Amino acid sequence: MLYISLVSGHDHGYIDLADAAAWPTNIAERVMTGELFVLRRCMQRLDLFDDLRAASLDGIRQVLGPEVSARVDAEGLDQIHRFASLEQIAKITDAVYRTTATQAARWVSKIVPDLLGVTEPYYFERRPNVRFVIPYDLMMQEADALAGVIKKHGHGKVTPHPPHRDSWVDCPTNLINIWIAVGPIPEGNGITIFPDAFGRTLASTPSGGLARDEHPGTPLNFDLAAGDVILFHGNHLHSSVLNRTESTRHVVSFRVVTEKPRYAGKHYHHYVHSSLAGGPLDLVAEWPANFAWGWVETRLIWIAERLGLTRRPGGRTNGAGRRPPSAPLPPVAVSRLSPGTIQPVSDDVCAARLADAKVVAFGRRCPHEGADLSFGHVRDGEVVCPWHDVRFDARSGKSACQMLQPLRLFDVQVEDDVVRVRTD
Ligand SMILES: [Fe+2]
Structure with a gap:
């Protein structure tokens, strides 16, 4: 089986397109309309899987040395928690952020035309997102060890993320998420997507999670092998599964925008232009995306906050605060x-x-x-x-x-x- 297509608004079942000759065209346009794609063995097919895996193993080598890296190579990246403490996994996450960032431009220059079918210039997030989410029980035993990496890279990298749209955490409203399983990710781990919610108006909390009284709709979960890819519009409501497996979720994800990035919130994420990134003009590769009033405004707000002229927004709540009591509910028959x-x-x-x-x-x-x-x-x-x-x-x-x-x-x-x- 090479790939599977999921169509939002249908029955949320898998439509199996097993015929290799039927690789869909115009995937980028289809993703922008809300269609989801689960592409089996996609990174192997693009001939990028070994590179991606090597970058992760290199990050492990930098933190734990070549012997441990070789053992993880043999046992599987999903078994990293057997060889590293949480503190070390936090450092490995940081190291893999560095190793993948140096190659992102090259990988994306293959993924975007070969997978998305986009031949025009595009924008992409300068650093891919790196996730190592270990089994929940293990994570909770040393949760404090993750505080630094959460502060630096945000939630959802080493801890679960509540249901959200990427635009709620200030990402562009028009992005394509390329979510890659670098190790195997069995059901009971991984990502949940709520296709029913696509295009619906939903309330969010100040911290960028789904408001607690919003119905997210029917969840869709996945069972992925190493190299599988999920393609989805960043405005799909999605969340992390609380990892109840014995497997660590190792994911590298790219965010790509085929037109100029648009923002509903603040504009501080780093998107580079494909024709400048990785070349002699790399230093100014962010300029085309940042040539916008929203970018200036975000910086002015940042300066005003530091000068104490405005109040900073509050911390995460995930909508977990108590609601006022509502009217009595009708009896359940x-x-x-x-x-x-x-x-x-x-x-x-x-x-x-x-x-x-x-x-x-x-x-x-x-x-x-x-x-x-x-x-x-x-x-x-x-x-x-x-x-x-x-x-x-x-x-x-x-x-x-x-x-x-x-x-x-x-x-x-x-x-x-x-x-x-x-x-x-
Ligand atoms: Fe997200």
């Missing part, structure tokens, strides 16, 4: 509670019906980051959080992640078809 769906019983409690018709009730806020579980679903006896794909056993409340609080469960009685929950 068991006959209208179809298996697999979740309905809110109150501001704090949800109910769901399992496949065997048993009705269960549980806390409405996910113990991880407070997502509204009434927007989630039940699958195989597990309550699935809509934000990070966290799964809780509907009968015990437990998840695969030992470092997470279990889901709070409540006793349920059914009277006259109505779900009644004891919350005392």
Whole structure:
């Protein structure tokens, strides 16, 4: 199988285009309309996979030496957490940022025409994004070790990212995300995309996450082999899966804009022009993208903040603050509670019906980051959080992640078809 195409607005199933001769044309235009592509073994096909992998191993060598790098090479990049502490993984992330940045112009000059079919000049983010997201339980044991790398490179690189659009974290509104699995990324790790939300108006928090009372729609998760690529518009709502596997997610992603980058928020990301980057005029490669009032305005705001003339925006909230209580919800009728769906019983409690018709009730806020579980679903006896794909056993409340609080469960009685929950 060489590639798979996913079409937004259809049934969110995979449309298997296994015929190598049918490599789609105009992929860039199709991505800009919201279409998603999962391209199997794409980097091998572009003859870039070995280079990409070598840059990652080189970063590991810089931090841990050639012996460890050779062992990771043999065991797989997804097993890096067996050879490095979190502090070392933070340093490796930094090192791989450096090794990939030096080659980004060359790689992108192959990816954009050969994969996206774009032959005109384009813009791309100067440094690719590098992610090493280790299993969640391990990450939480030394979470403080990651503070520095989060501050430098932002969330989503070594920690999970809440549902967001890239433009909410000040990236261009018109970018194509080229998300590359450098190591294998099984389901239970990786990225979630919410195709239903594409083009919808959604509220976000000041920190750039989805507002808690917004329904993200049906999630789409992926099972990827090393070298697979997901192509998606940066305005697709997407988030990180809380890593419940034994595998580290190692991803390098590029952001490309086929026209001048447009910004809805601040303009501080570094986009270079393809005809200048990596050449003798590399020093001025950012100028074409920065020739805009938004760039000047962002710098003026930055100066004003440092001079204390304006207040800086607050920190991350992820929408987890308490909401004011809403009006009482209508009673949940068991006959209208179809298996697999979740309905809110109150501001704090949800109910769901399992496949065997048993009705269960549980806390409405996910113990991880407070997502509204009434927007989630039940699958195989597990309550699935809509934000990070966290799964809780509907009968015990437990998840695969030992470092997470279990889901709070409540006793349920059914009277006259109505779900009644004891919350005392
Ligand atoms: Fe993103």
